[in-house]
Every structure is written in structure tokens, then in C-alpha cells.
Amino acid sequence: MPKGYLIAQIDVNDTETYAKYAAQTPGIVNQFGGRFLVRAGQWESFEGQDPGPRVVVIEFPSFERAQEYHHSDEYQAVVSLRQAASTGTVFIVEGAD
Secondary structure: OOOEEEEEEEEEOOHHHHHHHHHHHHHHHHHOOOEEEEEOOOOOOOOOOOOOOEEEEEEEOOHHHHHHHHHOHHHHOOHHHHHHHEEEEEEEEEOOO
């Protein structure tokens, strides 16, 4: 079964509020079998628009599990912190077998 990847390109404008969000997400990610592969760090853009100052990639056991994480009551209870503290793009993609 192909894995699922949640990818976020984030521009943080309120570091204090974003830190509250970031402190709560690892436990929720873990509940759904996910693990952080990328959580900010150095990047280099080669084509198109830059992805944003903060890139996050979370691997889940399946596309469906990534969806369950994003739509879960636990994550929905904290996502408003990220939305208030940043702008960006968040999406899920199915990995290769």
C-alpha cells in the first residue's frame, strides 16, 4: 500500500502562536502513525515559485491515514493556531509503491 505524505509550505508571521501549534502536532501525528520527514530546515529552489520559508513533510502509512489525521478532531482542535499565525499551502499526496 502506498504511503501518504502531508506537505505544507508555510510562511509564519506570528512565531509565538505558531510555536503553540508546533508543540501540539507531534503527538497528534504519532496517533495516526505519522512521522516528520522534514520540519523546516535548509532548502533550495530550482524552478517556479519558492515554497516558502518553512516546509514540512509528514509521512503516514497510507493516503487514507493522512486524510484521517488532517480531518481528526484532535488536529482540527489546533489547526486554527497555525491558520492564525501563518499563511501557506497544505496538501496530501500519495507516494509511490
